[in-house]
Amino acid sequence: MKPSRRVDPYWMLLPTLLFLFVFFLFPLGMLIKQSFFSWDLLTDARYVGLGNYRALLRSGELWHTFTTTLSMSTAVVLGSMAAGLGLALLLDRPGRFAAFLRAAVFSAYVVSWVSVALLFLWLLDADSGIFSGLWRALCGGRAPNWLGDPAWAPWAVAGVSVWKITGYALVLFLSGLQDVPSSVLEAAELDGASPSARFRNVTWPLLRPTTLFVATTSLIASFQLFDVVRVMTQGGPVRSTTVFVYAVYEQLFLDLRVGRASAEAVVFFAILLLLTGAQFLLFRAQEST
């Protein structure tokens, strides 16, 4: 459709462009600018060029934060996808009980992160938590210090996040399963395919677009973990749960380093941009096959 006046599309776009400029592009520009300064909000800013980036690289903080975030995100994505798919296969059936279970699993997704984190602080208490009790009953001896041991804490936090977002994966996989044509499954069954063969050769390939979508959106969401870290571990012990968003918060609000926080946020933005680009390419490749 051709506009009657050439200017019409532009003023129609203006509110959105204004919104994007005020709340996205302008802050982004400020962020990039501030990453070249040393500033604590109270005293005068000092231009340091790439000094903030160099300091983050030299101290190893950037690499440490990146690997921590990546490993925790990988665990969260794989865990939530496996649990979501498994539950979707189990609960993709009629009946009130299955409906109740679907709602129960999904309810975790709509509960606030802070509530979930506080709940799991009790459950993961090294001495009196239910997980420690289970460990003692099954394995004997003292249970691991789930949130106090740097070797366990990242996986404990990742586990909590998996519990929280599995409902999201469940919903998407359920909708994906309902798009699998029953005629194809029936044909495979008539041909003598076992349930596992039907899943492997029919259901799973047809779920690929859903899987890709769940994986990429969960990965981006897991990169933005903050509340659960803030409440449960404050990035510790020994920075073992300091993920990107928490690192930016810590630099800015606790260590009073606006420039270094900005530099870290710029790197974080670039990584998310790469991930989004990769997602876009994967979707395009998916569409063309």
Added chain:
Amino acid sequence: MIARRELLGASALAAASLVGACESDAVPRGRTPVSLWFSYGGTNREVLEGLVRRFNARQSRDYVQAVYQGDYFEGLAKLRTAIAAGCAPVLSHVVGEVVPYLANAHVLEPLGDYPGVRDLDLIPELGQEGSWLGGSARTLVALPFNRSTPIAYLNADLFAQAGLRAPRDWAELRAVAQRLSVPNTRFGFGCPINWWFWVALVGQAGGSVVEADGRVSLGDEAGVEALSLWQELVRDGFMKPPPGRDYNAWEQCNQDFLSGRAAMIWSSTAFLKYLEAHARFRVVAAPLPAGRKRAVPTGGTFWIVLRGAVTEQKAAAVRFLRFMHEPEQVIEWSNRTGYIPVTRAAVKELERRGYYAAHPNDAVALEQLSVAEPWPWSVDLFRLQREIVQPRLESAVLEGSDARTVLGEARALALEPT
């Protein structure tokens, strides 16, 4: 597929957990408002809010509006952001380590020339004068509020059963921690892996974190000895390092003590009343043991008035501070929380009433002031604490990193320009 009804049900469940209430605290007509941001929860908050209500009720000139802002670190983050945004409160309180930084940024109101401030009869070790090296030579910008020292809390029942007394030196600390540890059941000793307690150990080992000439030494050998003591106690299973950072770790340590999972802990005198009230055993407070000598840092917060506030409101804030330093308020604050009374008049009054004879635990922190060591007046002190030392203490104790190496790294980092 999830039906809309199921989705709504789940959402309603979550929404039901959100309960909020708003309370208005309007300033009565004709009174000067004083916004106060504070960082206490629990009993401390109740006591402070009670004192604020008393001030507001006893006079009709000023009106203090107290607003809770999270723990010390959260409160400081909000305060700093508010200062930058030009919407800071008139009055707040901050940890001592951050006062030199704020003073250097010229955001603190000089208090010395306000009427009555020089006559407050403060205990020198708790005021600006004795809390920092050369504190008396600097412009007065901070008045003591909740001031503390680290002290030891003992489960007196367990100590009595084992025939033990409070450890008086590091060797006794090791021995007592070992005697009271029961594998898989109880640790003899608990202490947050926190800069404040490490500074106490460094002082006891004969060192200073920052030398008199301003050099960041982190105690040199004394720093290594202090850290090694923790490492050995944790390695041998006699000390439980609590999880979490900042005040989560302190709270966990308190809970370990109350539940009997730790027979003795080091914590702030600020928790004295809380621990006494909630323990199902007899709690005895004791001074920290000596290394080569006895030493403790002081802790807690100082009142500050923000320079950018309206002149009339700053004067009103100082009137509130004078009220808070009257013996009645100082005594109530101290007796109900466990913090040290900050004026000599209040201590004299408590002695006259026989309070310390009846409550010997309350006298421990006060007595320890005789070995309190002042902090250096350093604008980088809080960065040294938060960014450089604290993460390395955790690394050394929880991951077993070499104490000498991590403190050497920390010293090198401290020398880098900010």
